[in-house]
Amino acid sequence: MKRRLLLILLSLCSFNLLFASLIGKLIVVDPGHGGKEDRGATGTILEEADINLKVAKYLRELLEECGATVIMTRTSDRTVSLAERANLANRVDADLFVSIHFNSMKNTPNSDFSIAYYSAYSADYARNVADYLIESFKKYVGTSGDAGPGDVYLMREVKVPAVLGEPCHVSNEEREQWLNEEENLKAVAIAYKEAICRLFDSEIPELNLEAVEEINSWDFNIDCSQNIDKAFAFFDKQPLNVEIQQDRLFISVPENISPGKYFLTVYAIGKNGVYSKKYTKWIQFNPPVDSVKIEIFPDRAPAIAGSYYKIDLIPYARRHCVDKEPLSVKVSDGFITKSGNSLIIPYMGIDEVCITVSYEATELTVPLLFSGDTWVEVVSIYSDDGTFLGIIENTGEPVTISYDGYERVIYNQTPVKPVSFKSIRVNRTLEGFLKGKKIIIAASERKESFEKIAQILQNYGCDAEIVIVQSKRDEINLMRRASSVDFIFLISLNINLKPRYETFFLSDEKELDRAIELLKKAGGIG
Ligand SMILES: [Zn+2]
Structure with missing residues (x-):
C-alpha cells in the first residue's frame, strides 16, 4: 500500500x-x-x-x-x-x-x-x-x-x-x-x-464583461483573450454583430433592436476549438436618439398657383425613422402632405415657407423658396423593374409619359431654364394595364359570380363582357369574335380557340383571385 x-x-x-x-x-x-x-x-x-x-x-x-x-x-x-x-x-x-x-x-x-x-x-x-x-x-x-x-x-x-x-x-x-x-x-x-x-x-477563450454597464451607443466592445476564432453575442435571444480584433470584441446592435433592458450573453470559440463559458449580464441599452435631415432638391420650387412641390425626407441615422412615429412635420404657412418618404407642399402664394421636421430629440428647420423663374423638370423615366426608358425634357408644355398601358401627365408651365434632374418611377399598375382592354368571360351558364368578375374588371377600366356558350353555334360566334378582344376567360369550357390573344382557363367561378393574378402576370405586374 x-x-x-x-x-x-x-x-x-x-x-x-x-x-x-x-x-x-x-x-x-x-x-x-x-x-x-x-x-x-x-x-x-x-x-x-x-x-x-x-x-x-x-x-x-x-x-x-x-x-x-x-x-x-x-x-x-x-x-x-x-x-x-x-x-x-x-x-x-x-x-x-x-x-x-x-x-x-x-x-x-x-x-x-x-x-x-x-x-x-x-x-x-x-x-x-x-x-x-x-x-x-x-x-x-x-x-x-x-x-x-x-x-x-x-x-x-x-x-x-x-x-x-x-x-x-x-x-x-x-x-x-x-x-x-x-x-x-x-x-x-x-x-x-x-x-x-x-x-x-487548454487555453479557454476568456471574455470580460465587467466594463460593460449601460450601453449608450449602437456599438460597444469588450476585452477578450487573443486566442478567439469566433464569438457570439445576444440581447436576450436576438443575435448581435460581433467582430474580433486582437484582444477586443466589437459588438454592434442591429437597428431593429429597441432601447430597453436585455440579458447580454457573450461566448467565444478559441482557435483550438475550445468553447469559452457563457458570460452573461443584465444591461440597459439606450441608443442615441435618431435624427433626420431634409434634402431639398432642387432648392427652389415653382411659384405657380396650383402647383406643388415634393421634398424627399432622408433618414440620417441608422433606423428608418421616416415612416415611423414620432416623426412630425410642420410648415410655417399652408399645409403639407406626407407621402411615403416625401412631403408634398402646395404653393399658397407665399414665397418662402419654413419646414420643420422633428424626430425624438432632433428638430430641423429648413427654408424653402418659391420663385417662378428657375423651374424646369427633366424627367428620367424608369419602368418598375428599374429599366431606364429615357429622358423627357419638360419644356413647359404638359408632357405625357406613357408606358405600356399606363399614362402619366406632367404639368409644368413655368419658364424654361434647366436647373436640375429629377427622377420619377412610373409604376405599372393593373388599372393602367387593363385600361381600354377588351375581355370576354365565356361560360356555359350565367352566374352571379361571373357578373362580379366582370364588374371588377370594369372597375379596372376594361371592357368586360359575359358570353354564354351553350351550342356549337355559340362556340363559332365566340371564335369569330376572339380576334377582336385582348383576353378571354374560359370558365369550365373546353374550346380550342387557337388564338393570337391570351386565353385563361378557369375551372370554375371561384377562381376570381386567380383570374386577377393571371392578368397581372400577363401584364408583368408584380
Ligand atoms: Zn449520488
Whole structure:
C-alpha cells in the first residue's frame, strides 16, 4: 500500500508542475447528498454521502494547491437542497461546478463502470471536462464509461458550466472495499483534479464583461483573450454583430433592436476549438436618439398657383425613422402632405415657407423658396423593374409619359431654364394595364359570380363582357369574335380557340383571385 501512495504523490507533484494553472479560477465543489435524510447510494459498510464529502475535501486541497479558489456546497454531514447547491454556483458565477457522487446498482455484480454528466448550459465547455473525467476515472479508478448530457435538476439549474461524476459503484462489493481505503478516495480526487486542470490548461477563450454597464451607443466592445476564432453575442435571444480584433470584441446592435433592458450573453470559440463559458449580464441599452435631415432638391420650387412641390425626407441615422412615429412635420404657412418618404407642399402664394421636421430629440428647420423663374423638370423615366426608358425634357408644355398601358401627365408651365434632374418611377399598375382592354368571360351558364368578375374588371377600366356558350353555334360566334378582344376567360369550357390573344382557363367561378393574378402576370405586374 505504501508503494501505491508514493506513486500517487509523485504523479500529484508532476501534475502540479504541468498544470499549475488554476490561479484566478473559482470552482464550486459539491459533495452530493448529506444529512440524516439523504445518504445517497449505500454499500454494506459505506454510505455515498460520507465518501463524497471525503473526496470533495481532498479535491479542494488539490485545487487550492494549484491556485484555484474553491467553494464547497457543504463541508460537514448536513442537508443541502439541490436548489441551494445550484444557487450557490450561480451566485458566485463559478468557472466550474463539480458535483461528486458515486453510483449504486443493486443486484448487478458487474456494475463497475463510470459516468460523467455535463450541464446543458455552456455544454461545449463542460463536455470537455466530462470527457477528461472519463479518461481520469479510467486512469485512477480503473473504471471505464461514458460522458453525456445530464438532464437532472442540478445540471439544468446550474447556470455555470457543470459536471457530475460517478466514478464507480459503491454497491459493488469489491469496489466498496476499494473505496474503504483513504488513498483510493484521494485517487478519485486526483482524477477530478487532473480533468479540471486539463480543461483550464487548454487555453479557454476568456471574455470580460465587467466594463460593460449601460450601453449608450449602437456599438460597444469588450476585452477578450487573443486566442478567439469566433464569438457570439445576444440581447436576450436576438443575435448581435460581433467582430474580433486582437484582444477586443466589437459588438454592434442591429437597428431593429429597441432601447430597453436585455440579458447580454457573450461566448467565444478559441482557435483550438475550445468553447469559452457563457458570460452573461443584465444591461440597459439606450441608443442615441435618431435624427433626420431634409434634402431639398432642387432648392427652389415653382411659384405657380396650383402647383406643388415634393421634398424627399432622408433618414440620417441608422433606423428608418421616416415612416415611423414620432416623426412630425410642420410648415410655417399652408399645409403639407406626407407621402411615403416625401412631403408634398402646395404653393399658397407665399414665397418662402419654413419646414420643420422633428424626430425624438432632433428638430430641423429648413427654408424653402418659391420663385417662378428657375423651374424646369427633366424627367428620367424608369419602368418598375428599374429599366431606364429615357429622358423627357419638360419644356413647359404638359408632357405625357406613357408606358405600356399606363399614362402619366406632367404639368409644368413655368419658364424654361434647366436647373436640375429629377427622377420619377412610373409604376405599372393593373388599372393602367387593363385600361381600354377588351375581355370576354365565356361560360356555359350565367352566374352571379361571373357578373362580379366582370364588374371588377370594369372597375379596372376594361371592357368586360359575359358570353354564354351553350351550342356549337355559340362556340363559332365566340371564335369569330376572339380576334377582336385582348383576353378571354374560359370558365369550365373546353374550346380550342387557337388564338393570337391570351386565353385563361378557369375551372370554375371561384377562381376570381386567380383570374386577377393571371392578368397581372400577363401584364408583368408584380
Ligand atoms: Zn449520488
